[in-house]
Amino acid sequence: MKLMLKEIFETVSSRRDFECELSEIDAHLPVGFALRSPLSLRGNVYNRAGVVTLDYSISAPMTLTCDRCLLEFENVFEYDFSHILVTELNGDADEDEYVVCKNTVLELDELAISDLLLQLPSKILCREDCRGLCSKCGHNLNDGDCGCSESE
Numbered sequence: 001m002k003l004m005l006k007e008i009f010e011t012v013s014s015r016r017d018f019e020c021e022l023s024e025i026d027a028h029l030p031v032g033f034a035l036r037s038p039l040s041l042r043g044n045v046y047n048r049a050g051v052v053t054l055d056y057s058i059s060a061p062m063t064l065t066c067d068r069c070l071l072e073f074e075n076v077f078e079y080d081f082s083h084i085l086v087t088e089l090n091g092d093a094d095e096d097e098y099v100v101c102k103n104t105v106l107e108l109d110e111l112a113i114s115d116l117l118l119q120l121p122s123k124i125l126c127r128e129d130c131r132g133l134c135s136k137c138g139h140n141l142n143d144g145d146c147g148c149s150e151s152e
Helices: 006-010 106-120
Strands: 003-004 015-022 034-035 037-048 051-065 072-086 098-099 105-109
Touching: 006 015, 006 037, 015 106, 037 105, 037 106, 051 106, 105 106
Parallel strands: 072 098
Antiparallel strands: 003 105, 015 037, 034 051, 037 051, 051 072
């Protein structure tokens, strides 16, 4: 989704609310993550004293695969983000502090996917105390002991 922000950049105290869904992001997700339904974005862009700010929330309902027991489960990841938007960077500006909107257009899809990927956990667990699989027989130890000897 592209947000046309010319009016926001030009008019102090202006504001624009938005709400949208993104569904074509599975190719960007790491192994073990799959969207159950479209990614939901809700937020606003506003110009306060000449500083244009983007505030938005992501809700990502996903089907996940536990890294320890390989069980599939569902979870909803919800995150809030805030970025300062600029039309161009000055020579001394740090690129990580600002989002550049070339021609006053914000590519919201790309930014949301990038923000989400940076927040997703690196280790997926179905629960904090997941015991995983037996290394001998492959039994899910969350369902009880398998009977294999621990000394083997």
